[in-house]
Every structure is written in C-alpha cells, then in structure tokens.
Amino acid sequence: MDKKQNYFPVPVVLVLLGVVLSVIPFFQGVIITKEMLFTFFLPALLFISAYQFSMQAWQKNKLIISSLSSIGLFLQVIILGLFIYIIGNGFLSISFIAALLIASLLTPTDPVSVVNILKQASSDKEDVADIVEGESMLNDGTSIVVFTVLLQMYGQQASVHWLDFTQEFILVSFGGVVVGIAFGWLMSKAVHFTHHRQYQVMLSIIVAYGSFYLGEALHVSGVLATVTAGMMLSYEFGKNIKEAHFRESLDGFWGIVEPTLLSIIFLLIGIQATEYLQFSEWTLAFFVFVCTLLVRFMVITGMTQLHPAWRKMITVKDSGVIAWAGIKGTMSVALVLGLEATLGADHFIVSLTFVVIILSFVVQSIGVYPIMKKLNSKGMSSSS
Incomplete structure (x- = not known):
C-alpha cells in the first residue's frame, strides 16, 4: 500500500472531495437520506463485511468481539452519555436522555478506512485488526436497537426503564x-x-437484501439478520473445500460492488457535511469527540484487563489502538439522518453529532498509520 494512502486513506480523501464539490451549485441539490442508506447501501455493505470476515478469526476472538459489541457498547453509551450531560450543560441545556441519545449515535464504529492499514502495520498483532473489524460488524446492529429505544424515550420525555430496555x-x-x-x-x-455463476450471485443478493428487509418487517434487527446471514454463508462454504468456486463467483462480484458503494457513500457524506459544518458550538463538539475516544479506551481497557485470557492477548497499548480505530462512519450517519427526519436539520443534537462524526472520521483515519508506526518503532527499540 502506498505510504501516502496510509497517511490519507481513500475514504477520507473522498469525504474531503465531497466537501469541496458541495460549493458547486450542481451538487448542492444532492442529498443523502436514511432511507437511501438503509434501502440500498447498508444491506450490501453489511453482507460483504460479514461474508468476508475470517471464520478462523471469529472462532478465535468471538467472545471478546461479542462482549465489546454488546456489554461494551452499553457501557460506552452510559458513560459517554454521562460525560456529554456534564460537559454539554456547560454550553447549553441538555437532558440526560438527550445525552444518552447522542452517545448512542456515536458508539457504532466503521473502520473501513483503517483495517487494511492496521493489518499491514501490525502483522504480529492480527488479533487487533480482527477485533476492530469484528466489533464494528456486530455493534451496528446493537447500536440501532439502543438508539431506537432511546429515541422513543426522548420523544416521550420518559425516564430510562432498564428492564424494558434490556x-x-x-x-x-x-x-x-x-x-x-x-x-x-x-x-x-x-x-x-445451479452451476450458473450469475444465478449464484443473484442468490447472494437475495440473502443480503432479503434477510435485511424480512428482519425489519418482523420488527427485529435487519442489520443483525444480514450480518448473521453473511457469516452463516461463509461458515457453510468453509466446511467443504469443493465449494471454493462459489466463493470465487461471489468474491468477484462483491469485490467490485463494495468499493463502488463506499465511494458513493463517502462522497455523499462529504457533500452533506457542509450543511452541518456551520455549527456554532465547535468547542463542545471537540470535547465530545475527545470524550468518545477516552470512554472507548476506558471500556476496552477495563474489559480486556479484567479478563485473564484477554489480558494476555490484548495489552493496554493494543486497547489504545482499538479505541483509536473505532471510527464513526456510515451507520452513525444513517442514524443521524433518521434523527434529522424526526427532529429537523437545525436541531442541536443533529448538528453536534454530525460534526463529531466528521471529526472522528478525518482525525482518527489520518492518525492511525502514524500511531501504528510510532508504536512499532518503540516495540522494535525496546526488543533490541
């Protein structure tokens, strides 16, 4: 991978390019909506990430991945919500439910721009990259459930009923x-x-979108349905080496679809971001951004260091890398756009969260390679 691309990952360049394009009148009418993301983009991207995720990596790290994307996500929402409530009221009036709602928007991770960098920069620590990738794959589904329940409570101005929530x-x-x-x-x-590759690809499309839509129709998590379907498919194919040609067909198709969809999404996010970059409380947004990193590091470090087996595998330094690599991206944007449809584009929660997402996406993506390079150089010098 080109070193310049390590410092400036392609998704970051696309988002910044989108910001530049937004000043051109032709692109000012281009918008991205929650329905667009959920209907066309997310099912395919979720299926691809799950289908391509290594079953060997899942078997090895499934407990820590599952724990971070469930218990860890809950803890992050609660602790980050408390931080936002305390800090936010120093700038404007924020209820605790509103603070928790903002926290739920900022817990999904989307490390698509840095996973390859992590794998190349830390070849002796493949578990770190696998955990980052696996956690982001699962926490999309759990974060939607948390967000949906908190949004209902926020609309009703109700207190948090933890039993009903659970x-x-x-x-x-x-x-x-x-x-x-x-x-x-x-x-x-x-x-x-069928032995026709076209039909095999069509069946995979049906799985990706059909599982998502059926899950939503049954009022369960369409995101987790698609992720589980992709992992199940990968597991079933992996049991029989004779089915390798199925993977070749699907990899060839989805290998083109994934970067195409991601390129369109990141450009649209950049174009859409301009509307929110005029937010007046940038200082608050910066503090919230810092809190997302701090809270994520605290939760990951606490959970891994308290577990004897995980402590041997994930050091405090590794926890810092995992925390930094937890970039906010597509899922957070989709949830914010859904919130925008409910509260309005000028609501402070919408503007604040979108600015924090952009900060996270740009700053953390650009910072991953220098951080990994510095950590690796320290590791080499200490070992010598």
Missing part, C-alpha cells in the same frame, strides 16, 4: 440472528441447484 434489546437482537441463520443456511443449500 428485554427489547434481547428480543430484537435474538430475532435478527434467527432470521439471519435461516437465510444463510437456505442460501448455502440453494446454491447447489
């Missing part, structure tokens, strides 16, 4: 996983009925 989370998450397992298994069997 029951809703378990029901929606478990239902999504069941739908995904069923779709993935059916696809792995149906693919044997």
